[in-house]
Amino acid sequence: KSDIVVAMQLEPPHLDPTSAAAGAIDSVLYSNVFEGLTRFGSDGSVNPGLAASWEISEDGTVYTFHLNEGVKFHDGSAMDAEDVKFSLDRARAEDSANAQKALFKGITDVTVVDPMTVKVTLDGPNGNFLFNMAWGDAVIVAPESIENIKTNPVGTGAFKFTNWVQGDKIDLEKNADYWGTPAKLDKVTFKFISDPTAAFAAVMAEDVNAFVGFPAPENLPQFEADARFQVLVGSTEGETILSTNNKMPPFDNVKVREAVAHAIDRQAIIDGAMFGYGTPIGTHFAPHNPDYVDLTGMSAYDPDLSKKLLAEAGFPDGFKTTLKLPPPSYARRGGEIIAAQLRAVGIETEISNLEWAQWLEQVFRGKDFGLTIVSHTEPFDIGIYARPDYYFQYDNPAFQQLMTDLNATTDPAKRSEILKEAQTMIAKDYVNGYLFELAFPTVANAKIKGLWKDAPTQATDLTAVYWED
Amino acid sequence: MSLLVIDRLSLEIHGAPILKGVSLSVSAGQVVGVIGESGSGKSMTAFAAMQLLPYGSVCSGRIDLGGREVLALSEANLCKMRGRDVGMVFQEPMTALNPIKTIGEQVAETILIHEDVTRAEAMERAAEALRRAELPQDRFPLSRYPHELSGGQRQRVVIAMAIALRPKLLIADEPTTALDVTTQAQILKLLRRLVDEEGMGLLLISHDLAVVADMADEIVIMRKGEVVESGPADWLLRNMQHPYSKALLAASTHQPDRSAEEQHDVLLDVREVVRDYTIHRKGWWGGMETFRAVKGVSFQLRKGESLGLVGESGCGKSTLTRAILGLEEIQGGEIRAFGVPVGRDFPNALRSGIQVVFQDPYSSFNPRWKVARLVAEPFHLMSQRPDDWRDRVAKVLQDVGLEPEAMDRYIHEFSGGQRQRIAIARALILRPEIVILDEAVSALDVSIRAQILDLLAKLQGEYGLSYLFISHDLSVVRSITDRVMVMKSGEIVEQGETAAVFDAPQHEYTKQLIAAAPVLPADVTGGERHDRPEPVV
Amino acid sequence: MRARNLWIGGLLSAVFVVAALVSLIWVPYDVTALDIANKIKGPSGAHWLGTDHFGRDILSMIMVGARTSIAVALVAVGIGMGIGVPLGLAAAARKGSLLDELIMRGNDLVFAFPSLLIAIMITAVFGASALNAIIAIGIFNIPVFARLTRSGALSLWTRDYVMAARVSGKGAARISVEHILPNVLNLLTVQGTIQFSLGILAEAGLSYVGLGAQPPIPSWGRMLADSQTMISFAPHMALFPGLAILLTVLGLNLMGDGLRDLLDPKLRRARA
């Protein structure tokens, strides 16, 4: 068997990874159809991609990439340094619609040295630059296909796009002319099933061969008990947090935030909302990262302490606030549990369930909220705490200085030290309630091999997947 | 030989006794008339003969139809019998036909059901049956739909259906009650002709003694599910024994005592009144079109006078009434009451001088109000309801012959006659000078009708009321009015002293109308019999 | 047969009304207190209908949910009647006028909109809440009552007693209130019962897609939505709220049928 039906919850709105935030686009196309200069490995490491190798200048501001030989776009044209320059210039241009424009912020110039070499100049050293270039938003696209990229993506990957039935599925087929290790599968179908019940039914009825990011953790034990299936529970970059509006009274009082942190029973949330899947976190950092510090002890579940802190902060009888929840079930279910836990210490929350568009409008842009629950799935995103206008409005110059230092630092040991300090700083300030690292469950037919377990980025890399006889 | 013999037939519906030992028989070439007040079981007797009784009916006794025991027949055999051996014609020609099938199809169906013939042949014979029912093909092709025919024409279609297979017996359940007198005369004549020419037996049900007296060879009088008396028509009419029969006869010919008053000043002056309705015209490109329901009517009503208005259904009587009451705009002419033009600005004080009594005692009252409130409703015309309004209601109820206790009951607790009294009470509560009675007694049984007419006469004598009395029933109009107007298609074609108009009609239409009205034989009523011209068809 | 409908229907509806009322003063367990350790337990002596995924008592949730359903449906029907009936009366009183035409075309227009979509749009504007569910359901009740009232009223306007009231100098508004309204009340009661049951179904549907009452207020539709993914291993979580909806709606419909038979003499006659 050389074809596979892989299901996922969200359908890409369109097929251009360089002009939308939708993770679903990467889920389908990243590394399958599109590739960047560097690429993420299944463990989150940054590996060579279209660039076979690179040199970094002494001062860390000039990167010279040497491209792989014989790379062709799916339309048959060759991929060369011009395409790299085009892609990077397009992403950082004034009128660019790239959702992660910040990734390209430091680039001052992109020069084609020769067809196989490209030179990128930065305005300062950036320890994250290679990492940034591995993102789906930084993949290399061809100027001649850019017109129709949203419906007919042309990349360099091991699979070619063939067909998209909107609302239903996307078909890929093997790229026979692939420059690297060719894919083992001939045909791939991505199917989009947003409803969790339908997802369960589809897997159970074997309408789909694999479901990546299975939306209903409660069903996983059933799959585990069924010999037909394998269940891979991997880690993600999704820190699920109880975001707190740091500028809104009474949350501008660190005592109140601390009280909230102690009122929350993480394990109950993981059990109740995620049916046990998820790793508790005590700060905004992925636990599988080597630099992670376990700070969960600082916000251990202690309702009595919480009440005491509230009284100290001047709220012996608690207070009322809002809890605005976006659609994912971790938020909706987690919200109900947190509401009950907060009620136990006297904090009354008014829950409102919002659609994403409303959440973006009210919470993210309007900053009209007390509490909200959301999973920050971008990899390595502790930097958001250095943005005082970010929706949770944490404004701490000391932290901002730390991040500036971090960006300028390339020495791994130094970086690690700074990161640990940053983690501790936000945990001490109880900026947000840190709940758990989102688990990434994949349910698949037991005979499928080579699937990624973890999700270091939103990708479903199928290049190494095959059916075991 | 008897075609139909009903012998001690009893009927229960859901356990309630409806018929109690009814016996009658019909022979070939004979017309048997069944008469009785509403609810006396006439229709149920007819349905029993056909075995088309309502759900939950249980029959006992004997029904013999052409030598076969109907009550013992299987449903399949009953189906074979219906339509072939017995035909039936019902009261309501408007609803008796399937609105979505052509008349040809419907008549032919009778034939197709019973005989193994081709459709074409059945249509052929349907045309023949329609012709016998006086609907010739050149004017009424088979492809007509019922809604394209008038009531009388529809009734002919029903008759054609019933006689298509030349059944030996025809049952007609009030076949003309819903029709105009002139149309009624035509239909009755048609039925008579069929009996005479084809030797059919006819069981004719009616509540109108005059109709039965006119048509029947035998008369059966029913009351409360029983036959009270029966016998040959001529004999029975002159030798009634049962008190009910006598009362029925007396009521049919009742003449209320009227003490005619001096006739003074003009209360109501109607001049050249025109009423147009806008209607949508038929046809593919039909536009709006006006229909003139009242075409330049003029008359005067004097104080203490009783003025009759007769004419067939749809001639514009009610429309005129509404115009006089100021309920509808008029498009031409003028109506003055008490010297003031009736219209939007007609003062309430004067408005209370004109009141009205409607035909249907059932729909004249809001079923959710008590009688006191119903009768007191016209007080709305006064600036405020008088404090002694309950006393006044009690008084007026007494005037119309009801106990004051009636005030606190709901309208459904009264009989039809009592309701009409309450309607009259409501019309009188403000002591009006003019009372308009639009078919005020048409829905009542003869005996009750007589009582109401007496009451009206009495009240007129007591209070000097003026009546505008509208009816299609000539005998009633004759008995209660001083002057009469005859209306046809929105126009008054003749008016004058009642006796003069009836005895010597001038206009052709008046003549037709009077000729068509069924009248009891003079020696039965005790009065003289008028010379009647042949009805014109 | 007729009375039986009324009885069974009345009894079923009464059970839920009583459950809703009782829940105001007492429920077996607090529905806002979670007990994660006891989640997803089947029916037992302690929890007659089992517990849900947060360990809440399903019986208590259904009782309080009845309150939500009944309140939402009742107010929505109230809105429909409150606006629809006057519109219908006005249209009938001015039959053939511009007002009548406007009201009737407006009704058609509302009918033409897919109701669920409008509900979704309303919540997109104002956010999801029980109130918005009420408004959404209420809007679609308006044309139902307007049409019914108009057609009932039109036949009443031809009655002689209306003519008599006009002869007594009463205006259209007064006649509508005094004569027409009381006599269309039967029709409205019957339709009201049916709309009420439809309202409960609609509320369930809206809550099911997350547009109805917000947590922690329990609602039958959301209970079904929550139980959906667990139906294969915890069917009791879907079964009981589903049955609650089914039986309540069934009860109300039966009651509506029974009432119709009781109140509508025309049908009674036709069926005799």
Place this chain on the structure above:
Amino acid sequence: MLRYFLKRLVSLGLSLVVASGVIFLALEVVPGDPAAYMLGINAQEDTLAALREELGLNGSVWARYAGWVGGLLTGDFGVSYTYRTPVAEMIGERLWISLPLALYALTLSTAIAFPAGIWAASKRGSAVDVSVMGVTQLGVAIPNFWFAMLMVLVFAINLRWFSAGGFPGWDTGFFVAMKSLTLPAVALALPQASILARVMRSSLLDTLSEDFIRTARAKGLSQRQALWRHALRNALIPVLTIIGLQFSFLLAGAIIIENVFFLPGLGRLVFQSISARDLIVVESVVMLLVFAVIVVNFAVDMAYAVVDPRLRGRR
């Protein structure tokens, strides 16, 4: 008749104009920015502005309304904000599922309801009648998404007779495609069939108590013959109305069922588009649905004339 037809046509057109205004205005006040939705939480202000410009979200309300309506009239429904494909194309694709599904459900529902209703009416008061009425009461009361859930549990997960959902496409063959629409169609049809059967029965009973049925019986037709030849066609008018309403409902109201069976139909398209604030898609689909309802009602009215000759000549 033609006049009547034209008059209805004019009022139909007016309704559509009003509807378009209502839809546009309603969506105008919907908070939420499609550009923000598309770009997510890391987007920068200038990126957002660029995208808004690109999507044409910056014009005046009137200009956008005029553009939209003008487009509708010329068959150009615009381009979806999120999918960046022509809306007309998307609708066309989705219609190929929604329309057959609606027709399938309608066929099922009439195929069940007609015999059941006729049977119950012809055997009024019998055990058959009582049980048909009982079952339909249940059918009306059952929430269809719950019923759908139960059906998936039984027929897809346990028995595995049907796939749990999804649509394989018409190119897999008519029967395969129809099979995948079967469970959704049944879930949709059950309540509809129940309502229809009840309407059919009561309408038939009403007609059966009419005078002309008695006339027909007096001709010698049996109860059955009278029912089939005379009552049925007359009873059809209220039934037609309900069928018309149901068709429109099926086309638009299948959102929940489409979700349960993850069918990429019209309903789900709107649902998704609203959450993505892809307003141009929402506007056009809602407009289309409203149009369908109005046209279906118009067709039903015209169908009356076929059934009832009294309407042919009049008004």
